[in-house]
Amino acid sequence: MGPVIGMTPDKRAETPGVEKIAGLSQIYKMGSLPEAVDAARPKATLVDSESADDELTNLNWLHENTNLLTNFSLGTEGLPIVSPLYDIEGDDVPSFGPPCYQNQEKKSATSKPPYSFSLLIYMAIEHSPNKCLPVKEIYSWILDHFPYFATAPTGWKNSVRHNLSLNKCFQKVERSHGKVNGKGSLWCVDPEYKPNLIQALKKQPFSSASPQNGSLSPHYLSSVLKQNQVQTLKGEKPLPMKTVLQKKRSYGNAFHHPSTVRLQESDSLATSIDPKEDHNYSASSMAAQRCASRSSVSSLSSVDEVYEFIPKSSHVGSDGSEGFHSEEDTDVDYEDDPLGDSGYASQPCAKISEKGQSGKKMRKQTCQEIDEELKEAAGSLLHLAGIRTCLGSLISTAKTQNQKQRKK
């Protein structure tokens, strides 16, 4: 999608989700496997890794390793990575924004957007560098891109919040303890529901509209799809149906669990979205990879702003197997705030602590288990990164040979 239009500079300033668009494109330009892990968090996370505990349980070491691998495989800096996840031809850099709605909005700034609230939210979140936005930023993004809402009755904000709350596709990410940087939480898209959202996006009227209005540009779709494939390939397995069903009460039923969805894309890798396809991950590593994928959320924070992934469901297993807590390694936070600050019972460890007097013990044990899983996840990610690197070099070799042949 093209550049964001209709956004004044001052607006950008107050819209962090948008102000880093250039950076976003950079991120997507890389598109390597580890990069995909990286994509959802600011690089700043890596900076302070030394100050943090250097235990293996600290995910920073993983970030560092993946970064190393990325740099290694990147070769020429700034060049689109040649990856099975991206077109070998070196597809252009994906960009975000409402799928060519820019043209449309000129035409009908006052007409209602053809997207449901969930899709609008999705686009807004996807547009943000961190893939996480506070509700206020979501408002701004929607307002910026769909002027219709500037004049629409204020109820739409209520609808947005309603959607965030009830739609399974969206997950709340708590801000760090003790940080008073604004109200509320961050919202991000549940990776497991991305395919569904994308499919829903495709089904929008614009997707089949004439090229004149831009429609849902294949460009946008392919970029989103590729992103999704990256996530799928890096092992983001869907949650067990049981868990998903527990996640949210209603809404988002439209977005069937990915296990029931198979995107019918021309993209060669689209089929790999099917979670039934075994990628040879052990069950525990799958769970851990989920955590790893979460870590892109939980660790998306800059040094002074750490967010935690908080599963929506309050029924999430009390064994703490769901969700990822970036700061679980230490009990410090809980010393500070036994209730996890947020007071959300849905927070796994907080939930545990509520459960009984032995909660702390259990919590520690649970966190250790999570750590184990994370280690496994890290291993899998590194493995995948290695595969990607090999493929990349093979492809580049093939390209070079191809060029030589052409010269002849």
Next chain:
DNA sequence: CGCTGTATAAACACGT
């Protein structure tokens, strides 16, 4: 006709 997905409105709790 029933089900499902979505939109809208409203009320409430809670935190800042």
Next chain:
DNA sequence: AACGTGTTTATACAGC
């Protein structure tokens, strides 16, 4: 107290 945020409930409508 006002406001923002998040949750929940209820209702209505459209499409299948």
